[in-house]
Amino acid sequence: MISSLVLVVEDDEDIASLLERYLARAGYRTTKASTGLAALAQVLRLQPDLILLDIGLPDIDGFDVLTKVRANSAVPVIFLSAMDDSMDKLLGLKLGADDYVTKPFNPQEVVARVGAVLKRTKGVAATEVIRHDEIEVQLDSHIAAVSTEKGRVELPLTATEFRLLVCLLRSPYKTFERTSLLDACLPESDALDRTIDTHIANLRRKLAERGQEGYITTVRGIGYRFARSTGA
Incomplete structure (x- = not known):
């Protein structure tokens, strides 16, 4: 959507x-x-x-x-x-x-x-849902989940990780600079650009723990892209 x-x-x-x-x-x-x-x-x-x-x-x-x-x-x-x-x-x-x-x-x-x-x-629906492959985000209820063979499993994301995932899912395959991700996910923070690296690492780990390995590719010298890669 x-x-x-x-x-x-x-x-x-x-x-x-x-x-x-x-x-x-x-x-x-x-x-x-x-x-x-x-x-x-x-x-x-x-x-x-x-x-x-x-x-x-x-x-x-x-x-x-x-x-x-x-x-x-x-x-x-x-x-x-x-x-x-x-x-x-x-x-x-x-x-x-x-x-x-x-x-x-x-x-x-x-x-x-x-x-x-x-x-x-x-007449916008009360719940806006973003999907990419087996990953799904429900914006108003603040729920992120993945579909597995055993059914739908929620991702235990922090607020920042959730915003980060939403930002990436909205534009899959687009390369985001660290500063743009920081502005989108932590607009009032004085955190350094590299803070995003920690949140990305945690988000990758939580996706991988639920069978979604390889998402979020590092674009050297620039930032990140939401795309599956075994070398991410």
């Missing part, structure tokens, strides 16, 4: 990066734009599943962006605004926004609202 793509439209790079990290940690794909015109181009090119849209953009404001989006698309939109004004909220909803979040916000709340809006507008 392909995860939902969220377009983050925000001219503050720190805020945009923070939202991307939390969304990625929750299992969403992300892309971003820092201007209204760039956002409109992304909507046409990528057709995102949801837009997080800042109102105060440097070229055209979020209200104008939403108006132009709604001329051709029903994609869900959540406004992000520094203005806690009931008239602005009313205007946003009248123009077709699905929700409105006031800054400063808790990024976990934003992620929760993204999930709620997607579920409400698209």
Whole structure:
């Protein structure tokens, strides 16, 4: 199952990066734009599943962006605004926004609202499952398991190992740099890049203990790829 793509439209790079990290940690794909015109181009090119849209953009404001989006698309939109004004909220909803979040916000709340809006507008299943060969991950229940001849066996993963497995499973055969895996799995940590090596080693061991040897290939000098190899 392909995860939902969220377009983050925000001219503050720190805020945009923070939202991307939390969304990625929750299992969403992300892309971003820092201007209204760039956002409109992304909507046409990528057709995102949801837009997080800042109102105060440097070229055209979020209200104008939403108006132009709604001329051709029903994609869900959540406004992000520094203005806690009931008239602005009313205007946003009248123009077709699905929700409105006031800054400063808790990024976990934003992620929760993204999930709620997607579920409400698209009928997203309560449980998203990612599978690759005999390996399966259930995102909302935070369960990872493998299928064996004796049946389904759960993997006793830590939270970081679970996020790491989800990240790798979403893009099998893609080579991930250590820094990108660290951002996806430990976004608030000050850990060094090589910390990922320890988590990878533990994840490999737990997969191998349940008959899934050889997954997660080391790409020398770069990072890791989720692909079966006897020399991993």
